[in-house]
Amino acid sequence: MNRNVLISGASIAGPALAYWLGRHGFRPTVVELAPALRQGGQAVDFRGDAHLTVLERMGLLPELRRIQTGGSPMRFVDERGRTLLDLPAEFAGGEMEVLRGDLARVLHEHSAPSTEYVFGDSIAALTETACGVRADFRSGISREFDLVIGADGLHSQVRRLAFGPEKDYVSHLGYYAATWQLPNELGVGKGSVGYNVPGRLASVGADHRDPARAGAFFVFASTELSYDRHDPEQQKRLIADAFSGLGWEVPRLLDSLHQAPELYFDSISRADVNTWFRGRVCLVGDAACGATIGGMGTGTAVVAAYVLAGELARAQGDHRTAFARYERRLRTYAEGCQAGGDRTGKFLAPATTTGIRLRNTLLSRRLLLNGMLKLGEKVSSTVTLPDYPTDPSHVSR
Template identity: 80%
Template sequence: MIQNVLISGASIAGPALAYWLGRHGFRPTVVELAPALRDGGQAVDFRGETHLAVLERMGVLNDLRRFQTGGSPMRFVGDDGRQLLYLPAEFAGGGIEVLRGDLARVLHEHSLPRTEYIFGDSITDLTETSSGVQVDFRHGASRTFDLVIGADGLHSNVRRIAFGPEKDYVSHLGHYAATWQLSNYLGLAKGSVCYNAPGRLASFGADHRNPERAGAFFVFAAPQVPYDRHDLDQQKALITKAFTGLGWEVPRLLESLQQAPDLYFDSISRADVDTWSTGRIGLVGDAAFGATIGGMGTGAAVVAAYVLAGELARAKGDHRVAFTRYESRLRRYVTGCQKGGDRTGKFLAPGTRTGIRVRNSLLSRPLLMNGMLKLGEKVSSVAALPDYRPSPLAPTDAA
């Protein structure tokens, strides 16, 4: 009987999976490279009946409602600041929107009573045997687990070690995205102001907590280029090159970029893994089916964690049966969600001035806007999602 499960990654999918494994009587351990939970971050959203049902079954929905941002309206402007398009809060915010850091903290707190957390360490090697997986860590002593699950994002370390190099699974979708913090010098109270040039988006958004702070969000079209993910100066140079010479507030935003101590920069990409498991090693969330932006990845990750833990419980720990059922049940669903990510870069940063005008014109029509919102809810829903909640409660709950 499988009991000890190592999960790599303490962002979203990892703690969600740990919570459900603990509820089903397994003993999860989560290892995370960062020294602690990451706070703040971009807003993430849940939409549709399936997302909200899983959050409610976890007992976290009411907690998340206390942290919800209320959504983030988007106002697109021209060089002179005149409004060209307005997108209401529900367009991007879904049924409930929270900051990624708040979501991670809530999931961590709910999983913590039944989960061992190891921060500041990472997996360096995985060796599968007939009865388990020997795991070597960068800092800690080697240990053996019954299963190992990679919940460590689009650039998954577990996937690289057990499945192969990232280039075999992650596809560049033609755009890059960046975000950093700065002062709220525009005095924006809520939402964001966005400016387009062909193939580029520059956005200034109010901080959801601190009215004196704001966030810059840039998207630009570019072929895949090699860069050091740990070299902030190199990343800042790429962003500056792409946006130099543009109008509106772009010059001042680029000035703030040079002073920013922290920067998120990544390609808009998607992960496609033919099979989400190999032996006793599996993948969940972005590691298996990620899309950087617009692919409903957060909601899909929470749903997938729920299903994977549920299938392991139903199969009484037979990982071969559970992995097959887990993938069979979710493959079509997450593929449908990912398609939204394929269009995100082109939507945010159309490649031509004509494309920008057409997008603005179409989305100014209420009928089309409502249709897109309903489509998002439909795509995010799973037909007849099983109720995996353990009944009666697992021994760990009764203690």
């Protein structure tokens, strides 16, 4: 029953779900707008028993430990480069940190034997029929599937097509974030060094693979902006305007921005969907309950993929039963993790000089810092993971 499943999105949640569906004997197809797997990207982290247990059950833990970054310490400085706050690697890196591109590659490799991957295309329309869903693709082809899963992030196309416009589900949290690559002419080392003024953060850190390269990470407070998400030159102007006139190394970093061939720019936002499924369409990961930064989205996506596939297998493909069980089991957990993203912008770029000073003072106290780390581990582990038996004849490698 309902073995033919279309998944939109080949970042993290999509390949993780495809892996587990394949292990349970389903036939997943993953469609991705990008022409190939996206390389590079920011580091992502896993923390707590739930995240690591799922990775262990996937057989990925040893491989990911071999390619982990070792964490990303954070240092905040004043305009003259004097250190104001040092945060250890585990603060941002959790118990295990890997580059997003590396994680996507590993998930793709392990899911590919049982998954059809279609790159360079996307879903243009969905029509539910008596016994399935017809998907019309941008390429012009149409195909029938039993179920469709939106694993395509905060700006989910599947959610827009099946649930309604993005404005009904995504809330702006008052900040924007940008990242880009540049030569490491500043000679920064492992981790990142950042400079704050009220409502703004400019930071840079060495590339985890190539110390001759670096990555800039900027955050700034703003009301919701109107801009073309497919126009990087317009986005670069917005960033340059927001950081114009600042000291420290900001002018050099902005100079590199104008030469950067690739730019990530997005609002810090959260997605809240009152029901994660409609008919034969279901959402997973950030599409259902995501936060741009700081909401443990990667770990939650991996856990959600495991549970959704497991419930579909337990219900023998009965999507009505499986989708409802999946949401009941995970909603409270996902929302608890997501709540951390509400504080990310305020932590990285406090709105006032007093707020910056208070953050630096409080987090310089090791006892308080340890308490925050333990709280993060506790929140990420507040879910009971069932043991979903898999078909031994369906293995990934």
